[in-house]
Amino acid sequence: MKKDFKYKCDNCGKIYSIKIDLMLCPVCREENIEGKPLKGILKVQLPKELKNSLSRKKKINIFDYLPIEEKYFPPINVGNTPLIEAKNIQKDLDFKNIYLKFDGTNPTGSFKDRASYLVSAFAKKNKVNKIVVASTGNAASSMAGIAAAARQKTFIFLPHTAPKAKLVQCLQYGAKLIQIKGSYDKAFDLSLKFSEKTGYLNRNTAYNPMTIEGKKTVSFEIVEQLGEKKADFVFLPVGDGVILSGVIKGFTDLKYLQRIKKIPKIIGVQSKKSSFIYNAFKNKKYNFNYKANTIADSISVDVARNGYMAVKDLKSIDGDMVLVSDKEILSAQHKLAKINGVFCEPSSAASFAGFLKMKKNISKNKTIVLLLTGHGLKDIEAALKAVKLPKTYKADINFIMRNLY
Ligand SMILES: *Cc1c(COP(=O)(O)O)cnc(C)c1O
Secondary structure (H helix, E strand, C coil): CCCCCEEEECCCCCEEECCCCCCECCCHHHHCCCCCCCCCEEEEECCHHHCCCCCCCCCCCHHHHCCCCHHHCCCCCCCCCCEEECHHHHHHHCCCEEEEEEHHHCCCCECCHHHHHHHHHHHHHCCCCEEEEECCCHHHHHHHHHHHHCCCEEEEEEECCCCHHHHHHHHHCCCEEEEECCCHHHHHHHHHHHHHHHCCEECCCCCCHHHHHHHCHHHHHHHHHHCCCCCCEEEEECCCCHHHHHHHHHHHHHHHCCCCCCCCEEEEEEECCECHHHHHHHHCCCCCCCCCCCCCHHHCCCCCCCHHHHHHHHHHCCCEEEEECHHHHHHHHHHHHHHHCCCECHHHHHHHHHHHHHHHHCCCCCEEEEEECEEHHHCHHHHHCCCCCCCCCCCCHHHHHHHCC
């Protein structure tokens, strides 16, 4: 691997060399029980030589801070998504600095591309060209698309409830789809068994350390794009909690590099109908029998695979969690599209819904970043719930002027 990047076990703190077949800490993984959050997740550690090496004036080259060399990444543009100043929302809410980090503009339409991009490079470097993933939809379509750009083959385990657009994406990218009767959680466990039997690289979120590491890149972009301004709050949606840990990892790295002095207040948002991490964070209660059923499919997770680490990470930086209803999510989705021209999927709109819920406790000159993780076109059925398709009329100008004008 690239010199001096290492893995550190999040449970026992043991340091390991980065290897393609090392996914969890070999000691702590023994404690894992099927259907529970993972123990022994490995986090990439920056080399000591990089400490304090990123001054405020220096332009960030993200590949300097990732464990795989640039030449192994597939020829497709991931990340560098727009940070949109939400001027209309600012005006309506009387806030001064609200920004939308719109990751729906990634090649496959979601934030997941950040992780797939690094996983694909990791596989390429190690001459592995078959990748397995379980997904609620976006991780699958993302891996399929990014891997296609790298000429790698993707095997996907999906619950039968995944939105159609995401399935179609996978098929267009030429992936092998294994749709199962049962939840995402079932698909997760099945895919682990499949990759164990075949030796293919597993990209499951949290399980593959590169998924967390790849997601940190968004924090580097936010800091660079804000320039002189500093983010005070970052709102993001939470399902398995890997985006949460990835974003925190990014800001923690930036502090280690001395690019920033303070980590923003990170607020994780969940649906009331998918609140595993919220419950654990607020009430220290891990409910392993929890059943999620939110309309926001990308954050509909029964038992969060990254549950233990996400809660620990969020506590370590004094972050917070908030719950919103599905109705609030759908209304936030429509508002973002209607007021600011940004059409994102329901899970992403949770960021905005969470902000709306907390805004009375936030002073109006603070800089707020809302992470919008996926494109609205990925789930048309959900988006349709907040709007009505029109009736069909005869093509007659007199009729239209009389009845519809
Ligand atoms: C996966 C996903 C999330 C949730 O990320 P986790 O790491 O599972 O918490 C949120 N939004 C979108 C669009 C996603 O695809």
